[in-house]
Amino acid sequence: MLATILAQYGLADTHCRVLPFGTGLINRTWKVVDDTQEYILQKINGQVFSNPVHISENIGALADYFDAYHPGYLFVKPVKTLTTGAGYVLYENDCYRLLPFVPASQTYDTVSTPQLAFEAAQQFGRFTRLLRDFDTSSLHMTIRDFHNLTLRYKQLEQAIEQGNPQRIRQSRELIDFLQSQHGIVKAYETYTSQKLFKLRVTHHDTKISNVLFNTEGKGLCVIDLDTVMPGYFISDVGDMMRTYLSPASEEEADLEKIIIRDEFFYAIASGYLGEMQDEMTTTEIDHFVFAGKYMIYMQAIRFLIDHLNNDVYYGARYEGHNFNRAVNQVTLLQQLLLKEKLFSDFVISKSYLQTQG
Missing domain, CATH: 3.30.200.20 (Phosphorylase Kinase; domain 1)
Structure with a gap:
């Protein structure tokens, strides 16, 4: 074949x-x-x-x-x-x-150093910046509603009503927390509907393995362009935060291992804003940390939906697999919320210094 x-x-x-x-x-x-x-x-x-x-x-x-x-x-x-x-x-x-x-190139499966996070963020930022004048309307939507948080929340509500009754009862605390954070959905709807976030060419899958590096660990370009579509910066920045900030992956069941590494956030912000700051609105820069909240929250919702619907989308390697994944992402979101002001102050101060410089 x-x-x-x-x-x-x-x-x-x-x-x-x-x-x-x-x-x-x-x-x-x-x-x-x-x-x-x-x-x-x-x-x-x-x-x-x-x-x-x-x-x-x-x-x-x-x-x-x-x-x-x-x-x-x-x-x-x-x-x-x-x-x-x-x-x-x-x-x-x-x-x-x-x-x-590409000769003399390599990829990484995990983000082990802040420098790798910086290089990757720089590459994703450069990709979007270089395509700033590209007509986004000419691109196909290869996965429609891929990062539509409004849709994902509606799917959660439907799963709570129609899903596995036993799993719904067992997930009550998790459901309550996710519903308590509905303000993230409202914010997403406001920023996108009022065009406070600009529609750009966006990669939509910014895990570290989608960056090509040279043999010295310097970023060369982004790869795996299947999900490149019109989108918002929060998708790319948020996915980097979701997958780079903690040393623990979304599969980790030991919640004590789910921590936020401050220096990795600073690296993401420095790399991405170094390329994109002049292209971003003040509102976008002010909501840089919101990107992480948005993506982590949405992924927690998606895992819980699948758990309530008997694992029909992601599948499960063991009983409660997607429930544990959802708890993992909720824990990561809670950790990020504790750092929100610290990280927002860093972004604002960095943006001010670059503007003055």
């Missing part, structure tokens, strides 16, 4: 080694090594992305823009097939793409 796909790129399976690659959970990925070059081959998850061709069209439009206006930026774009000239192959109702492997 893979040989048939590779042949459309002029790669003969007799000269290629195809090896499983990476730790991503959404798309299936292989590294392809032929006599002269290395590639990354991916099968796009059709269960997550209902129209994978839209992803290819988005990436093609972004590639054309970078070629025209920022040719020096390292944009890893799919290889075009010899048969159709498209950046993808459709085979048995699945969509595949081939990307060049």
Whole structure:
């Protein structure tokens, strides 16, 4: 099967080694090594992305823009097939793409130092800044309502009414806390409906493994562009805060390990604002920490919804898996709330100093 796909790129399976690659959970990925070059081959998850061709069209439009206006930026774009000239192959109702492997590059699965957090935040900020004049309306929504907090809260209310009655009773304390934080939903609705947050080209999946680094740990570019869509800065900044601030992942059940590392927040803010401050409104800068509250809260809601609905979306490796994930994210949110003023003061002071400087 893979040989048939590779042949459309002029790669003969007799000269290629195809090896499983990476730790991503959404798309299936292989590294392809032929006599002269290395590639990354991916099968796009059709269960997550209902129209994978839209992803290819988005990436093609972004590639054309970078070629025209920022040719020096390292944009890893799919290889075009010899048969159709498209950046993808459709085979048995699945969509595949081939990307060049960037020599002397690496990725990380965890954020172990503030410097890594800084480099990643800088890269995501640079990506959005360079695309500031790109027409966001020309991009497809590859996952509609992906970060729509209003929708997620409505889904929570529905799960509370129609979900597993026993799980609802057992989750009462968690439900009460999430409902008590409904002000985050109201704030999100106000800032977006009144256009106090600007619609920009946004990555939407800013985990550390979606940044390509050189061998010295310096950021090169962002990768995995499947979720690049019109969006708000709170999605990218919030996801970095959600996944970089604590040394414990969302799978950690020992709540004492869920802490906020101040220096990692300072690194995120410094890296992102170093690129984006002049592009952001005063309201956006004032709500930089809100981004973390928004994303962590939304993920807690999503985990709890799945628990109440018998684990139909994320699945569960053990009984109560998604409940524990939800508690994990609520704990992280509570830790962030304790630091909110400290972090907001840092952002405001940093922005003032950069403006004066």
